[in-house]
Amino acid sequence: MKWIATTAGFVLRIAAGADRARLVKAIALMGAGYLATPLAAAGLREFTDAAVAGRAGPAALAAGAVAVLLIMELMLGHFAHLYYFEVGELAESTLNEELIAQVNGPGSLERLDDPAFADTVNLVREDLGRTRTAVESVLQLGGLGLQLVVTTVLLATLDPLLALLPLAAVPSVLIGRRAQGLVERAKEETAEHTRRTRHLLRLATDPASIKEIRLFQAERPLLDEHDRSWRAASTALRRAQLRAAALNALGQLAFAVAYGGAVTLLLWQAVAGRAGAGDVIMVIALAVQVSAQVAGVATLLTTLHGTARTLDRLTALAAPRPAAGTTSSAGAVAPAGTVSPVGTPSPIGTPSPIDGVSSAGTVSATGAMSTPGPAGATATPALPPGGAAARPGPAAARARVPDRLREGIVLENVGFTYPGTDRPVLHDVSLTIPAGGSVALVGENGAGKSTLVKLLCGLYRPTSGRVLVDGVDLAAVPVTDWWPRVAALFQDFARFELLLRENVGTGDLPRLADDAAVRGAIGRAEADPIVAAVPGGLAGFLGHGYGPGTELSGGQWQRLGLARALMREDPLLLVLDEPAAALDAAGEHALFERYAASSGAAGRRSGAITLFVSHRFSTVKMAGKIVVLDRGRVAEHGDHPTLLAAAGLYAELYGLQARAYR
Numbered sequence: 001m002k003w004i005a006t007t008a009g010f011v012l013r014i015a016a017g018a019d020r021a022r023l024v025k026a027i028a029l030m031g032a033g034y035l036a037t038p039l040a041a042a043g044l045r046e047f048t049d050a051a052v053a054g055r056a057g058p059a060a061l062a063a064g065a066v067a068v069l070l071i072m073e074l075m076l077g078h079f080a081h082l083y084y085f086e087v088g089e090l091a092e093s094t095l096n097e098e099l100i101a102q103v104n105g106p107g108s109l110e111r112l113d114d115p116a117f118a119d120t121v122n123l124v125r126e127d128l129g130r131t132r133t134a135v136e137s138v139l140q141l142g143g144l145g146l147q148l149v150v151t152t153v154l155l156a157t158l159d160p161l162l163a164l165l166p167l168a169a170v171p172s173v174l175i176g177r178r179a180q181g182l183v184e185r186a187k188e189e190t191a192e193h194t195r196r197t198r199h200l201l202r203l204a205t206d207p208a209s210i211k212e213i214r215l216f217q218a219e220r221p222l223l224d225e226h227d228r229s230w231r232a233a234s235t236a237l238r239r240a241q242l243r244a245a246a247l248n249a250l251g252q253l254a255f256a257v258a259y260g261g262a263v264t265l266l267l268w269q270a271v272a273g274r275a276g277a278g279d280v281i282m283v284i285a286l287a288v289q290v291s292a293q294v295a296g297v298a299t300l301l302t303t304l305h306g307t308a309r310t311l312d313r314l315t316a317l318a319a320p321r322p323a324a325g326t327t328s329s330a331g332a333v334a335p336a337g338t339v340s341p342v343g344t345p346s347p348i349g350t351p352s353p354i355d356g357v358s359s360a361g362t363v364s365a366t367g368a369m370s371t372p373g374p375a376g377a378t379a380t381p382a383l384p385p386g387g388a389a390a391r392p393g394p395a396a397a398r399a400r401v402p403d404r405l406r407e408g409i410v411l412e413n414v415g416f417t418y419p420g421t422d423r424p425v426l427h428d429v430s431l432t433i434p435a436g437g438s439v440a441l442v443g444e445n446g447a448g449k450s451t452l453v454k455l456l457c458g459l460y461r462p463t464s465g466r467v468l469v470d471g472v473d474l475a476a477v478p479v480t481d482w483w484p485r486v487a488a489l490f491q492d493f494a495r496f497e498l499l500l501r502e503n504v505g506t507g508d509l510p511r512l513a514d515d516a517a518v519r520g521a522i523g524r525a526e527a528d529p530i531v532a533a534v535p536g537g538l539a540g541f542l543g544h545g546y547g548p549g550t551e552l553s554g555g556q557w558q559r560l561g562l563a564r565a566l567m568r569e570d571p572l573l574l575v576l577d578e579p580a581a582a583l584d585a586a587g588e589h590a591l592f593e594r595y596a597a598s599s600g601a602a603g604r605r606s607g608a609i610t611l612f613v614s615h616r617f618s619t620v621k622m623a624g625k626i627v628v629l630d631r632g633r634v635a636e637h638g639d640h641p642t643l644l645a646a647a648g649l650y651a652e653l654y655g656l657q658a659r660a661y662r
């Protein structure tokens with residue numbers, strides 16, 4: 001039964017944190033309302049005895065008291081509801097924030113790749129919608145507890161044996177809990193089917209995918225698959241719910257027998273002359289209340305049990321989790337300082353491998369940083385076998401991100417396996433990207449370009465090897481220090497359906513409302529025509545998702561994504577993962593020429609590195625260094641003339657594209 005106190009305590013703490021004054025008022029009103037019910041039964045006894053004895057005055061007084069108590073029961077519950085409803089909404093918002101923090105904590109990308117984590121997030125997201133009910137349940141449970149005590153005392157005054165009546169509730173409560181456990185387990189077991197069903201539904205209704213579904217005439221197979229998933233989930237759930245209902249009925253039956261016994265006992269005493277008419281009326285009224293109270297407690301406990309499960313899931317989200325894959329060092333990460341939902345020392349607050357200081361040390365001891373060659377680039381000498389052992393010991397202090405890059409970024413034997421998989425997608429990547437340089441990553445689909453980009457951005461951590469920024473191991477730097485120095489446009493960039501100003505300004509939150517800064521970034525991305533075309537300009541709403549906004553074309557969304565990436569004026573690393581994929585060829589060329597000029601200036605100013613991924617070789621050849629990835633390995637690197645002369649994979653890919661354009 002400890003879980004009841006733990007869960008109720010948690011819910012009350014969250015509710016008090018949301019609005020203590022309202023919570024106190026709700027408790028007071030609710031307590032008085034619940035107390036009124038058994039007292040009304042006692043009033044009925046007085047009324048009956050006085051009426052039977054022909055005492056009109058006391059009978060009228062008792063009748064008035066009963067009326068007032070019944071009005072209190074109705075009214076106070078209603079007013080309490082107004083208070084706890086608002087408190088519940090605020091508590092839900094608090095828990096939503098907790099969930100958002102869990103899902104968006106540093107390193108969370110790795111965890112979202114884990115299907116079990118994703119399932120738990122889905123379940124919690126659904127459960128949190130019932131937080132208001134949880135607050136209500138806890139208050140009602142308290143009220144019912146109070147009622148039960150008063151009812152038991154009143155019953156005991158008639159016959160001590162009757163005090164045992166509430167005990168008859170215990171089996172039904174325990175059975176009810178077991179029944180709820182069955183349903184919850186079924187929910188967990190079917191979570192994957194439920195997730196798939198939702199995904200298929202989203203696919204079938206999302207304007208972005210519906211075009212392809214229509215064109216490929218995939219509605220039927222999609223619907224069939226949706227039906228199969230839905231059936232698999234709902235059949236198992238229905239079975240569990242039927243079993244739970246049967247168990248609940250069994251519990252209620254046990255209580256019904258006890259109830260009948262109590263009324264019979266009092267009737268027998270009345271026949272024997274040991275009890276009056278008022279006593280019989282009171283026991284009938286109270287026993288009915290006990291029945292309702294017990295049923296209420298059982299229902300509320302099952303609701304609370306659901307809440308306890310939600311807490312377990314929230315705690316599970318916060319718990320460090322061994323990374324999937326083979327030897328990943330990446331662990332579960334959550335924002336520091338968060339408090340465990342159940343009030344126990346939180347795994348959330350413990351230093352995590354990605355935002356704490358790792359044992360990898362602070363400064364590269366390998367001397368691997370090489371000076372830029374004529375093409376502005378040199379390969380990093382690979383570490384000898386056992387190179388990891390040459391690392392410095394545990395860092396004495398948190399490593400710092402340099403203010404400006406003097407040397408550059410070095411990848412040292414970097415390997416990577418996505419969590420939840422066992423197939424490495426990067427193998428032994430060793431590279432030097434000199435400060436101020438511009439690098440193009442090329443390679444066939446699935447070669448690992450975007451993965452490398454994510455590692456450089458600190459969104460994932462290498463499974464093996466290191467990423468060094470001016471000799472500082474990124475693993476030793478809190479990622480939240482690194483991220484402000486990175487600007488990026490990802491291949492799957494976000495479409496923020498917000499105001500145009502917000503869509504772009506999000507790239508540098510402190511300057512979100514700085515129109516000059518936003519316009520500057522828009523200018524650098526050559527996105528001014530979009531601002532002119534959107535009614536309201538910067539204050540215009542984008543997308544149809546949440547209001548009457550302007551829908552943009554794919555290329556226009558990407559331009560704004562680029563502007564967002566260019567909001568940060570002083571990044572050490574600017575990453576553009578296929579920034580021109582949705583742009584026309586002229587647009588791409590103009591963009592890169594302009595972009596190369598400004599990135600050159602940034603490189604001279606702060607040593608900033610520009611890294612872009614592109615499949616268009618007319619763009620790629622502008623880069624100071626080109627890195628060719630082939631199935632997760634660096635196949636070759638160098639500048640355009642060097643790679644052409646080498647007549648390797650680059651020359652082959654370049655030749656193919658050049659011929660296609662001839």
Ligand SMILES: Nc1ncnc2c1ncn2[C@@H]1O[C@H](COP(=O)(O)OP(=O)(O)OP(=O)(O)O)[C@@H](O)[C@H]1O
Pocket residue numbers: 113418419421425443444445446447448449450451452491
């Ligand atoms: N989140 C993920 N979980 C598991 N595997 C992934 C994930 N993202 C990518 N992969 C796998 O990693 C490999 C490299 O993917 P990546 O996106 O880095 O390739 P890419 O070179 O950027 O390809 P493209 O040119 O198509 O964008 C692919 O085999 C892909 O299936």
